[in-house]
Amino acid sequence: MAPISIETAPAAAPIDELKNLSLKSAPVTTKPQWFSQTGRPESEYPYKALLPIWDFGTKYPALTEFTHADPGLEAKKHADPRAFLSAATVDELTPRFGSEVRGVQLTELDAAGRQQLALFVAQRGVVVFRDQDFVDADPAWHVRDWGTFFGRPHIHPVSGHPKGIPEFHLVYRAPKAGEDTYYDAFTTTLNGVRWHSDVTYELQPPGLTALFLYDSPPSGGDTGYADQREAYNRLSPSFAAYLETLQVLHSGVAQAEVAKKHNAPPRREPVENVHPLVRRHPVTGEKALFVNRQFSRHIVGLKQEESDAILNLLYDHIEKGSDFQVRLRWEPRSVVLWDNRITAHNANVDFDNLGFRRHGARITPQAERPFL
Template sequence: MSDLIIERQTSPARLEIRPLTPVIGAEIRGVDLRKPLDAATAQAIEQTLVQWKVIFFRDQDLSNEQLLAFGRSFGPLTPAHPVALGLPEHPEIWEREAGEYRQNHRQDLTIPTARPPRDYKGWHIDITFVANPNRYSILRGVRIPPYGGDTLWSNLESAYDGLSPTIKALCDGLKAVHRTSSYDSGEPRPGRKAAGPFAALHPLVRVHPRTGRKSLFVNPGTTSHIVGLRERESQALLDLLADEVTRPEYAVRFHWTPNAIAVWDNQATAHAGPIDYAHFDLPRVVRRITVAGELPEGPDGFRSRPLEGELFGVIG
C-alpha cells in the first residue's frame, strides 16, 4: 500500500482515502453513494471528513433522492437556504448556475454589502448570519465545464494554529456580528424568499464539537464587526484574520468533473468558488444540500445567539 493511500475497512465497503495536501482535502474511492450506506461506512466517511475537513468523490451519478439519502446519513437536513428557494419538488436542494454570479455581483467581483471588509474574492463560510449555521455542506456537480469553475477550501483550524500566542489569547475572548448582505435581504424575487435581515452574534474562535480543536470563525464579507473594539481596531483585526483564513498553504483546490461530490465540514472550513466565473461563459450547474448544525461555542463557553431573524430550520 502506498504511503499516500489510506484504507479503511468497513462492512462491506473498503474505502481508499487519498489525501490531497498535508493539511486539508482527501479523495475517497471504493464506495457507491447511490446505494444506502451502512452505519460503519457512514461513520468511516464522517471520520475522514472531520480529519481532512473536505472530502471528494468522483463519478457518483446520484438522483436527487439518492443525494438526500446520502446527506441524511450524517444527520437531519435543512431547507435549501434561509433566503433562497430550493427545487420545487425537493426544498432541501439549492441549485446554482454560474451565470447567477455575474448577475448578482459587482464588476469588481465583490458581494454587495452595506459596509464590507476588504474584498476577499468570494471566500466565505456557509450561512453564518444565522446563529446555528449548518454542520456539513454537500455539493454535487450536475453540469460541469471541461475547464474552469474550480473551488477552494481553507482549513480554519490551521489558520488559528498559525497565529501567535498573543493574538490567539486576544481572539479567544472576542465575539463578532455576522450579517446578511444587501443581496440576501429585502423583497422576494425569482428564486428568493421574502427574508431578512439576519444577524447573529458568534464567538471569534469556535471549538469543534467533535474534536475540541479551535478554529477562526471569521467569514470574510459577512462578519461586520468585532464587539467591544473601536471601528478601526475591529476592521484591522478582521483584515488580519481574513488574510490568515485565505492563505494558500492552508487551502486545497478542487477541479470539478461531472458527477463529482464535495462534502465539507462547515464548522472548520471556509471556501470560495467558482473562483473564475467572471472569466468564462461555459455552463456550470451544481446542487447543494446542508446538514443541520448547532450553536457554535467559543473557548469561554459562550454560545452563539440570534440578533435578527430566526434560527436555521430542519426538514428531516
C-alpha cells in the same frame, strides 16, 4: 602498451525494419464528459427538472433552535473508525487538509459508514469522492435520507432551487448572459474571489455539507478550500488567546439586499447572530477561526477601528494562506463534502461569458450552535 578496449553501440535498425515493428497500443479509456461537452441539443438535458426557480411569493417562518448530535461522535466508538474506506484508494491532497477518495459509493453507506464518514470529513476538512452515482439518486432521498442523517437540512432564504425541493441550494450560471439572476462578478470588482463559510449568520450554521454538479464547463470553476484550524494554529499564542475572548456579529442583511436588487426577494427575513470568533469542533475538539468577509460584521465590544483592524487581518490571513488551502478540480460524477465549521471556500468564476452552463446542488445540514 596494452590495447585499448572500446565498446561501440549497436548499429541502429534500418528505417524499413522499424516500419515493420508491431507496436502495442495503450488501452483507450473513455473519459466521462459533462453534458455541455457532448454537443447534444438542449432539449435532451437530463436535469431540466432540477433547474432553478425563484418562488417570490413563498415566505418561510424564522428558523427555530434544535438539538444536534453529530454522527461523528458515534464513529469514535467504532473498533475501526475508517472501516468504510477499507476497499478505497485515498490520496491526501496536503498533509493536514483535504483528501480524494475512489472506490466508495456514498449511496451505499449504512449508518455506521456515514458516522465514520462524518468523522473522516471532520478530520480532513474537505474530501472529494470520485465516480459517484450520487448525482442521479432521487432528490427526495438526498434530502430526507442523506441530509437529515447529518443534521436539519437548511433552506436558503434567497437562492434558487428546483421546483418542490427548497432544501437544494442550487449553484447555477446559464450558458448565455441574461438568462438567470447570477450577478456578473467582474462588473464592479477586479476579480470574483468571495471566500466564505456558508450562512454563518444562522443561529446554527451548517456542519457536513455536500456539493455535486449536474453540468459544468470542461475546465474552470474549481473550488478552493481553506483550513480554518490551521489558520488558527499559525497565530501567536498570546494573540490566539485574546481572540478566544471575542464574539463576532454575523449578518444576513447584506445578502438579502443584494437579492432584492436582482429581483429575488428573500423568502425568510434576514437574521443576525453573535458567535465566538474561535470555535471548537464537537467531535475532534480542534479549534478553528470562525470569521469570513461575507457575513462577519463586527467584533462585539470593540470600537469600529479596532474591530476592522482585527477582522481584516484575519480575512487576509485566511484568504492568502495558500499553504493551508486546496483547490479542487471538478470532474463529472464527483461529490465534495466539507465541514463548514472548520473551513472556508471560494468558487472560481473563471469561465464567465464562455457559453457553458454550471449547474449543481448543495445539501446543507445545520449543526450545533458554535461554542468554544
